[in-house]
Amino acid sequence: MSLISFLLCTQVDTNAQQNVHPQSTAYEWPKDVDVKKKLDQWQDQKFGMIIHWGLYAVPGMIESWALCSEDWIDRDSTISYDEFKKWYWGLKKDFNPVNFNPDQWAKVGKAAGMRYLVFTTKHHDGFNMFDTKQTDFKISDGPFKNNPKADVAKYVFDAFRKEGFMIGAYYSKPDWHSEYYWWPKYATADRNNNYDIRKYPWRWNQYKQFTYNQIGELMNNYGAIDILWLDGGWVRPRETVNDEVLSWGARIPEWSQDIDIPRIATMARKAQPGLLIVDRTVHGPYENYQTPEQRIPEKKLDHPWESCMTLANNWGYVPNDQFKTPAKVIQSLIEVVAKGGSLLLGVGPKPDGTLPEEAVQRLEVIGKWMDKNGAAIYNTRTTDNYKDGNTYFTASKSGGVRYALVCLKENQALPQVVEWSGNVPQKGSKMTLLQTGESVKWKQENGKVTVSIPSKLLQEKNTYPAWAFSFKAAE
Structure with missing residues (x-):
């Protein structure tokens, strides 16, 4: 054969x-x-x-x-x-x-x-x-x-x-x-x-x-x-x-x-x-x-x-x-x-x-x-609201930090803002983009979180499979 x-x-x-x-x-x-x-x-x-x-x-x-x-x-x-x-x-x-x-x-x-x-x-x-x-x-x-x-x-x-x-x-x-x-x-x-x-x-x-x-x-x-x-x-x-x-x-x-x-x-x-x-x-x-x-x-x-x-x-x-x-x-x-x-x-x-x-x-x-x-991956556990559209959520093992992981389509142009519902950060708290380690601006209206992507990141030619954000969640 x-x-x-x-x-x-x-x-x-x-x-x-x-x-x-x-x-x-x-x-x-x-x-x-x-x-x-x-x-x-x-x-x-x-x-x-x-x-x-x-x-x-x-x-x-x-x-x-x-x-x-x-x-x-x-x-x-x-x-x-x-x-x-x-x-x-x-x-x-x-x-x-x-x-x-x-x-x-x-x-x-x-x-x-x-x-x-x-x-x-x-x-x-x-x-x-x-x-x-x-x-x-x-x-x-x-x-x-x-x-x-x-x-x-x-x-x-x-x-x-x-x-x-x-x-x-x-x-x-x-x-x-x-x-x-x-x-x-x-x-x-x-x-x-x-x-x-x-x-x-x-x-x-x-x-x-x-x-x-x-x-x-x-x-x-x-x-x-x-x-x-x-x-x-x-x-x-x-x-x-x-x-x-x-x-x-x-x-x-x-x-x-x-x-x-x-x-x-x-x-x-x-x-x-x-x-x-x-x-x-x-x-x-x-x-x-x-x-x-x-x-x-x-x-x-x-x-x-x-x-x-x-x-x-x-x-x-x-x-x-x-x-x-x-x-x-x-x-x-x-x-x-x-x-x-x-x-x-x-x-x-x-x-x-x-x-x-x-x-x-x-x-x-x-x-x-x-x-x-x-x-946003290691040493994490699940959250009650683990998904909204193309965004997934995890929580640190201790429960003190929440992560939002926004999945992007392959070769998708980077959006200026990303949004999700649920898993709202504490009022006035800091949100960090893990990819760069820098703070990002966010706002919350009617349960929807809107995050602005830094302009210098938008100018890059890189594509990303997902963006991960860390924050303290409002209980």
């Missing part, structure tokens, strides 16, 4: 997969004091980076999903499924990221204004980006094994930790390479395990122990971890399947794919006190914050959540991908934060271990805006 023909097939598939996790509504607040403290700390960060990097970077295709036989997956019909699986898993011998430089990744992320990391230690294909002892299907057992940084996750975590990031480990609960999940005795029809767990409990218990052991390695051997981000929400107790899961359109087996998250959580939090566990879409005590994918909820939510969205069209590296503009990302971040969430932005490194230049350039522009306006 030619690489070009396969890429043409999988480009469409990525878009089909982007909305697999619509927003949840059920939420259970944690009771553990350390977890509550960590959750509050995480809610201060607001902007994070998720990195998908694995075998799929080598041909530059959709991450893992081409291995899965479901209706939305399309593969070259001239090659058998077994041959395709052999080809895909054989990419292990070609994955040699000789230019891997996690320090550069971390510096780019910090310069962009990001403050927490989620790194894919293993995606659904089962290829491990850490030096697990449970399998040889890992980056440290291929052509990269003699590199000083062969234990990739360790060096990624170290680099981002050094830049002050909170550290998250993404881990896929399903593992399509494990014979305890996809048993070679049977065909691999879809994303689920391919044998009846009720008939073969020993095999599933082996898989549960395999998962426990791998997460134990991550929790005990890789320094301080703040977040365990568990993907693959179909691997769950069957009684927890809800309308959200059913909306994915995937088959629901008659048996329960329960891997005993309570046991895993107890072990993980013994090693990492206060660890946030994000068992995506499995509502309850181990979904410490929720993760709508590739979308922003329609309204403000009062429990912790993040929108995980891609900087380009794909989670991993795909050649000639289409990247979002910095303005689009900044305005999405503003909307997310005003609605009570955080933005986790996806970036996929190239197979040689470097970040795509298009990603670096866009993150640099985002960072310049964040340098000036970050006070």
